[in-house]
Amino acid sequence: MTMKTGNGRNLTMLAADKSVYHAQTHTFTITPEFEEWETKDTDGKEYELTNVAFTASVDGLVCIREGEAADGETDALDTPDMIAQALTGQEVDIIARIAIAGTTPRDYTTKCVIESFEVSESVAQKATYRASFKGYGLKAIDTSVVAKPQSEEPHQTSVDDVAADYE
Numbered sequence: 520m521t522m523k524t525g526n527g528r529n530l531t532m533l534a535a536d537k538s539v540y541h542a543q544t545h546t547f548t549i550t551p552e553f554e555e556w557e558t559k560d561t562d563g564k565e566y567e568l569t570n571v572a573f574t575a576s577v578d579g580l581v582c583i584r585e586g587e588a589a590d591g592e593t594d595a596l597d598t599p600d601m602i603a604q605a606l607t608g609q610e611v612d613i614i615a616r617i618a619i620a621g622t623t624p625r626d627y628t629t630k631c632v633i634e635s636f637e638v639s640e641s642v643a644q645k646a647t648y649r650a651s652f653k654g655y656g657l658k659a660i661d662t663s664v665v666a667k668p669q670s671e672e673p674h675q676t677s678v679d680d681v682a683a684d685y686e
Contacts, residue, residue: 525619532577534604534631534652535611538595541580543647547615548574549657573629573657575613581638581646598638601650605633613652614660626660 531538532545550572557564584597596604604611613631618624631654640646 523619523622529617529619531616531618532575533612533614533616534577534596534601536614537593537600539577539579539601539650540582540584540595540597542577543580544576544578545615546576550574570655571657573613573631573652573654574634575615575631575652577650577652579648581640581648598648601633601648602636605636605650608632611652613654627657628660629654629657 530545530547532542532547551568552570552572553566554569555564555566581598583599584593603609610630610632612628615627616624631652633650634653635649635651637649638646639648
C-alpha cells in the first residue's frame with residue numbers, strides 16, 4: 520500500500536460551484552453527532568449516529584472584480600459576493616476537495632450558510648478576510664464514476680448509507 524501526502528494546494532473549497540478569489544487557507548471540521556442509549560438488553564452504552572455537523576473557513580486577500588469580469592458570470596467569488604451571501608443568509612453548496620497529485624480527488628459536499636465574515640487590515644499590509652461556514656449532512660461525492668452528462672447528478676452517499684455500512 521502506498522500513502523501520498525502533498526503541500527499547499529491539496530485542499531480546496533468551492534462555494535456555490537465557484538472558487539474563492541485569492542483564498543490562502545481552507546479549513547474544515549467534521550463533527551459527527553451521536554445519540555447515546557442503553558437498555559437492559561445491551562452490554563453497556565451504545566451510540567447511534569444522528570447527524571454530521573460541518574464547519575469550514577476560508578482565509579484570503581480582499582479583492583473586488585472590476586471591468587468586464589464584474590458584469591458577467593465568472594467561476595470565482597470576490598469579497599463583495601461573499602459579503603452578499605452573508606447579508607442575505609444565502610444557503611450555498613460547499614464542496615471540500617482533497618486532491619493530491621497522483622491520487623483520485625475526494626469531494627465532500629453539504630449545504631452551508633456563512634456564519635461569520637470578517638475583514639481586517641493593518642498598516643502596510645493587504646486587507647484580508649475570513650469567512651466561516653456551517654452546515655449539516657456532509658456527503659461524499661463518488662468521484663470514481665466516469666464522466667456523466669451534465670444533466671445527471673453525481674452519486675452522493677448519505678449519513679444513513681455510511682451508517683448502514685457499519686451495522
